[in-house]
Each structure stands twice: as structure tokens, then as C-alpha cells.
Amino acid sequence: xxxxxxxxxxxxxxxxxxxxxxxxxxRAPITIVEAKRALEDAKLLSFQDxxxxxxxxxxxxxxxxxxxxxxxxxxxxxxxxxxxxxSVISLTTNSxxxxxxxxxxxxxxxxxxxxxxxGFDSVTSSITKGTMNIGVGDNSISITIDDTxxxxxxxxxxxxxxxxxxxxxxxNDGSSTNPVRLAVSGTKSGEDNNxxxxxxxxxxxxxxxxxxxxxxxxxxxxxxxxxxGVAITKxxxxxxxxxxxxxxxxxSTGSGTVTxxxxxxxxxxxxxxxxxxxxxxxxxxxxxxxxxxxxxxTGVLFANFTVQNLQQKLRETISGQITGVxxxxxxxxQIGIRTLSDGTLSIDDGEFSDALAADVxxxxxxxxxxxxxxxxxxxxxxxxxxxxxxxxNIRVENGVPQLAASGSTTFTDAxxxxxxxxxxxxxxxxxxxxxxxxxxxxxxxxxxxxxxxxQITNRILANLTDxxxxxxxxxxxxxxxxxxxxxxxxxxxxxxxxxxxxENLRERFTNxxxxxxxxxxxxxxxxxxxxxxxxxxxx
Numbered sequence: 001x002x003x004x005x006x007x008x009x010x011x012x013x014x015x016x017x018x019x020x021x022x023x024x025x026x027r028a029p030i031t032i033v034e035a036k037r038a039l040e041d042a043k044l045l046s047f048q049d050x051x052x053x054x055x056x057x058x059x060x061x062x063x064x065x066x067x068x069x070x071x072x073x074x075x076x077x078x079x080x081x082x083x084x085x086x087s088v089i090s091l092t093t094n095s096x097x098x099x100x101x102x103x104x105x106x107x108x109x110x111x112x113x114x115x116x117x118x119g120f121d122s123v124t125s126s127i128t129k130g131t132m133n134i135g136v137g138d139n140s141i142s143i144t145i146d147d148t149x150x151x152x153x154x155x156x157x158x159x160x161x162x163x164x165x166x167x168x169x170x171x172n173d174g175s176s177t178n179p180v181r182l183a184v185s186g187t188k189s190g191e192d193n194n195x196x197x198x199x200x201x202x203x204x205x206x207x208x209x210x211x212x213x214x215x216x217x218x219x220x221x222x223x224x225x226x227x228x229g230v231a232i233t234k235x236x237x238x239x240x241x242x243x244x245x246x247x248x249x250x251x252s253t254g255s256g257t258v259t260x261x262x263x264x265x266x267x268x269x270x271x272x273x274x275x276x277x278x279x280x281x282x283x284x285x286x287x288x289x290x291x292x293x294x295x296x297x298t299g300v301l302f303a304n305f306t307v308q309n310l311q312q313k314l315r316e317t318i319s320g321q322i323t324g325v326x327x328x329x330x331x332x333x334q335i336g337i338r339t340l341s342d343g344t345l346s347i348d349d350g351e352f353s354d355a356l357a358a359d360v361x362x363x364x365x366x367x368x369x370x371x372x373x374x375x376x377x378x379x380x381x382x383x384x385x386x387x388x389x390x391x392x393n394i395r396v397e398n399g400v401p402q403l404a405a406s407g408s409t410t411f412t413d414a415x416x417x418x419x420x421x422x423x424x425x426x427x428x429x430x431x432x433x434x435x436x437x438x439x440x441x442x443x444x445x446x447x448x449x450x451x452x453x454x455q456i457t458n459r460i461l462a463n464l465t466d467x468x469x470x471x472x473x474x475x476x477x478x479x480x481x482x483x484x485x486x487x488x489x490x491x492x493x494x495x496x497x498x499x500x501x502x503e504n505l506r507e508r509f510t511n512x513x514x515x516x517x518x519x520x521x522x523x524x525x526x527x528x529x530x531x532x533x534x535x536x537x538x539x
Contacts, residue, residue: 010516015509023502030494037487044480046288046300050307051465051473053281058461060277064270065454068095070368071360072266075246077104079256088254097245097260102228105255110223110237112186113195115214116171119178123153123170127199128211135196136164136186145199145211152182155199155212159184166195182212186220190235194220223250262360264353271367272347274454275337278314279344285311286343306472310464311343317456318345324389324450326372327362329355332453335363367452375445377437381420384431385459389451392429394436394444401436403429406446 064070075091088106127150132143143158152170159168165187172179186195199212223234227242237250246260288301289308301307318339321330329335336351355363364370371380378394391406401421402411405428412429414421419436423429434447464473 010513010520015513019502019505019509022505023498026498026501030491030498033487033490033494037484037491040480040483040487042300043304044477044484047473047477047480050284050288050301051477053284054461054473055465057277057281058458058465060273061454061458061461064274064367065369065452065458067364067368067370070267070270070364070454071095072263072270073097073099073245073260074263074266076259076261077256078259079254084254086254087251088256089251089258090249091258092247092249093260094245097243099261101260102243102258103255104225104227104258106223106225106250106253108221108224108253109250110189110235111218111221112189112193113216113220114186114218115184115195115197116217117182117184118213118215119173119175120152120180120182121178122180123151123156125152125180126150127152127155130200130211132158132199133197134159134162134164134166136166136188137192137194139164140196152180156182159197165193166197182214184214188235189220189223189237191220191222192235225250262356264356264360267356267360267363268349268352271337271352274367275345275347278318278457282311282314282343282345285314304476306476309472310460313460314457315339315343317453317460322366322450322452324391324448325362325365325452326448326450327359327365329359329362329366332366335366365450365452367454369452369455370450371448373434373445373447378444378447379435379437380447380449381433381435383433383449385462386430387423387432387449388428389449390428391446391448392423392432393446394434396436396439396441396444398441399439401439401444403427403432405429406448 062069072095073093075093075097077089077091079086079088089104127145129147129150130145132145132155134141134143141162141164143162145155145158149155149158156168156170159166166184167187168182168184171181171183173181184195184197186193197214223237223239225232225234232239232242238247239250240247242248243258243260246258248258285307288299289304289311290299291302292298318332318337332338335355336348338346338348340346361370369383371383373380375394388405392403393406393411395402395404395411397411401414401416403414403423404411412424412427414429415424416422419439421434421436423432432447432449436444463469463471465471467474
């Protein structure tokens with residue numbers, strides 16, 4: 001401030017304005033760096049947003065990228081008597097269920113033991129001290145009734161705290177006298193979980209006497225039903241091991257037919273979700289890579305190789321032929337899914353429904369991963385991202401399994417031990433895991449791996465979103481982050497130089513004013529001396 005006070009006082013110059021203009025000129029390079037930083041920051045935000053979008057889409061892809069996830073089966077039950085509307089069973093299915101029909105007759109349901117005591121005046125009614133013996137199936141315990149628990153409520157708590165599969169509660173029957181009853185019920189059904197209970201006291205000279213009388217209102221019972229002519233007994237009403245992939249809940253007695261069939265609606269919903277996610281991502285990529293010809297404006301990620309490559313791979317995935325499938329459908333276009341002019345997808349519901357009806361397994365192969373083995377001795381286990389889809393011939397030579405791509409005569413030793421092996425590293429079969437029942441020399445048929453568009457998409461997205469893989473998108477994010485850091489450091493350094501430049505400039509202009517002040521003083525003194533001499537001579 002002290003320096004600013006003398007600016008222009010002797011030179012009559014707009015020193016402050018001159019300094020500001022010179023500093024503005026010095027700041028021009030910083031402005032360029034800041035603009036570059038802003039662009040890099042916009043790229044970073046766009047890359048991070050793209051990663052989030054890809055992760056969201058990957059979640060959708062994972063609902064149908066394997067055959068077990070893609071296929072859906074629904075279960076229905078129809079009563080033998082069309083006029084009978086009671087619900088005999090309820091059905092839930094999972095991916096292991098396959099289509100089929102089964103006859104079912106439910107003769108009786110499983111149930112638990114129920115015991116009810118005689119009436120008491122209230123829950124606090126006293127009980128004579130003694131011993132409570134309680135048993136559930138093969139398990140039983142004895143509990144002492146003493147001063148700490150010799151009430152009806154104390155008995156209830158003792159039963160509930162017994163650690164057995166039993167529960168006690170109160171019932172009020174509304175009687176004018178002794179309306180409170182203690183109800184004891186097993187928590188598990190079936191004859192093996194029958195509940196017994198007794199509360200007794202030893203009377204001297206008379207043996208034992210029951211302190212609380214319980215009557216059985218319902219006996220434990222197993223469920224009995226007949227499935228396809230086979231009589232079955234179960235301790236519970238929820239049965240998961242009689243029809244593969246289905247959980248059967250017995251609701252009432254009756255008979256009818258269980259039908260498991262492909263759930264076309266559920267499959268359509270999964271495919272539609274994939275198409276919707278694909279279209280949303282495609283439109284976003286188009287926007288980020290856009291070039292407006294009239295204005296020259298571009299999207300934030302215009303001409304970025306990673307994004308362009310992603311867009312191209314997705315297009316190739318959708319339009320390409322799926323190898324290794326068994327059936328007439330090899331392209332998505334054959335089942336009603338086509339690419340529009342803007343790169344998005346559309347689905348013809350009629351064509352897609354017809355394809356599902358014709359060969360749902362073939363449609364599944366177009367989307368998900370699946371495998372087939374021509375030899376019963378070979379079992380597919382899994383694969384990795386390095387495994388190339390296709391057929392692989394398997395043979396055993398000198399006790400070592402070998403693989404060769406179909407059409408090739410070059411066999412390569414598999415790696416592994418016991419009966420589990422995988423394709424060797426560096427080959428197309430790398431990561432193809434399988435189990436072979438015998439290591440006797442000979443030919444063991446062909447193991448074929450099919451990878452559909454959803455699984456291919458999943459590989460692409462995993463490479464971009466999995467940080468551990470250090471894929472190209474992570475590299476772009478790291479690069480942008482590092483560039484922003486470098487720009488920040490550069491700006492700090494340049495700002496520091498400008499501060500020094502300004503300090504030096506102000507000091508120079510201050511010295512100029514001081515020097516001009518001294519010169520002005522000398523000039524004034526000289527003028528006064530001349531004026532005095534002139535006055536002397538003129539006088």
C-alpha cells in the first residue's frame with residue numbers, strides 16, 4: 001500500500017494500470033493451462049460417469065449371462081376335479097427346474113403336536129412344586145418347579161426356555177371360572193417331533209401325582225402323498241427334494257397335475273432389460289463421441305480411442321454370429337432383435353415369442369454361456385475370460401488329457417491333477433475346466449463351449465470396470481487424474497512466478513518514481529539558482 005501511494009506522483013503515469021496489464025499478459029499462459037485442466041476435469045467426470053453406467057449395465061447383463069440365469073421355469077397345479085378350487089400345493093421354481101408334468105395326490109398334511117392344560121384362574125395361579133418332564137422326539141429334559149417358577153406363567157417360561165422345539169402360550173376360553181389355559185405346541189411337524197409333557201410331584205406313600213393335566217388336541221403327523229405313483233412320506237409340508245428345481249408346499253389334501261414349463265414372460269423381461277440397458281448406453285456413447293458439423297462442437301470424449309473401441313465392440317457383439325450353438329438360430333436378428341439406424345436395438349415380440357416356442361435352449365445359447373460334451377465321461381466345470389468359445393476334441397495319451405480345437409490335429413496337454421483339468425495357458429482352451437472320469441488312453445469326444453452376447457458383453461464390461469484388471473477405462477481415469485494433478489502443480493508454479501514478477505515490477509516502478517522525484521527536486525533547485533542569478537544581473 002505504501003508503494004501504491006507514490007505510483008504516478010512524479011511520472012504522472014497510470015502505473016497501477018500498466019502493472020495490471022503487464023500481469024494480465026503474464027497470466028495468459030496460466031489461462032491456457034487452466035482451460036486444459038478444465039477440459040481434463042470434464043473428461044475425468046465423463047469417464048467416471050461412464051464407469052458407473054457400465055457397472056449398472058453389467059448388473060443387468062449378469063441376470064442372463066449364464067444358462068442357469070437366462071432360463072426360467074414356472075410351475076402350475078391343476079386340480080383333478082375342475083370344480084375343485086382349493087389350493088392343494090404352492091410351487092416355486094429355480095433355474096434347475098426343467099419342463100415336465102407330474103401327477104400328485106396329497107392324502108394328508110404334516111402337523112405338529114398340540115397340548116392344552118386344564119383351566120386356571122389367572123396366569124399367576126400357583127402350581128405345587130415338583131418336576132416338569134418335557135420331550136420332543138428323542139430329546140427330553142427335566143426342569144424343577146420351585147419357589148422361583150411355581151406359577152402358571154413360570155411354567156410357560158420354563159417350557160419356552162427348555163431349548164427344545166416347543167412353544168407355550170396362554171389361551172383364554174372365556175369361562176366365568178378358571179378361563180386361562182396353557183397351550184403347548186411343537187415348532188416342528190412330523191411324527192419324529194412328537195411332544196410329551198408332564199408336571200408331577202411325589203406324594204409320600206402315594207407315589208406321584210400330576211400337578212397340571214394336559215390333554216392332546218392334535219397329534220403329530222407326517223405328510224403322505226403320491227407323486228407319479230410313488231408313495232412319499234415327509235415330516236414337513238415344504239418339500240424341496242422330490243422335483244428337481246422346484247419347492248413344493250403342501251396346502252391341503254387333494255389331487256391333480258403339476259406342470260413345469262418355460263416361463264416365456266420372465267425370459268422376455270430379462271431380454272428387454274438387456275436391450276433397454278444397451279440402448280441407454282449406446283445413446284450415451286453417441287453423445288460423448290458426437291461432432292456437430294455445423295458448429296464444430298464435440299462431445300467431451302470425442303475421438304477417444306477407448307470409448308470408440310467400446311462402441312465398436314458392443315456393435316460387433318450384437319451383430320456377430322454366435323459360435324458353438326446347437327440349433328437354427330445363430331444371430332440375434334433371427335429371433336427378432338435388430339439394430340436401428342441410431343445404433344439402438346429393437347425387438348419384435350412376435351418373432352421372439354416364436355423363437356422361444358421353437359427352441360428355448362437355442363435362444364438361451366445366443367445370450368448366455370453353455371456347454372455340451374459328447375462323452376458321458378467328460379463333465380464341463382467352467383471357463384475363464386481367456387477361454388475362446390468353440391469345440392475342443394479331448395483325448396488321453398499316456399494318462400494325460402489333451403485338447404485340440406475342432407478341425408485341428410494339434411493336441412496340447414491339459415493341466416491339472418486327479419480327475420480335474422483345464423486347457424493350457426496360451427491356447428484357445430486356456431481356462432476351460434472339465435472333469436474326466438477315466439485317464440485310460442483313448443478318445444473322449446468333444447467338449448463345446450458357447451458364449452452368447454450377454455456373456456461376451458459381460459467380458460467387455462468386466463475388463464473396463466474391474467479395477468484389478470487395470471483395463472483401458474481405468475487407465476483413462478488414472479491418466480486424467482494424473483494430468484489434473486500435473487496441471488495444478490504447473491498453475492501453482494506459474495502463480496508463484498507471477499507473484500515474484502509483480503513484486504519486482506512494483507519495486508521497479510517505485511524506484512522510478514523515487515528517481516524522478518530526486519531529478520525533479522534537482523531541476524527545481526537549478527531553476528531557482530538560475531532565476532536568482534538572472535534577478536541579480538537584471539537588477
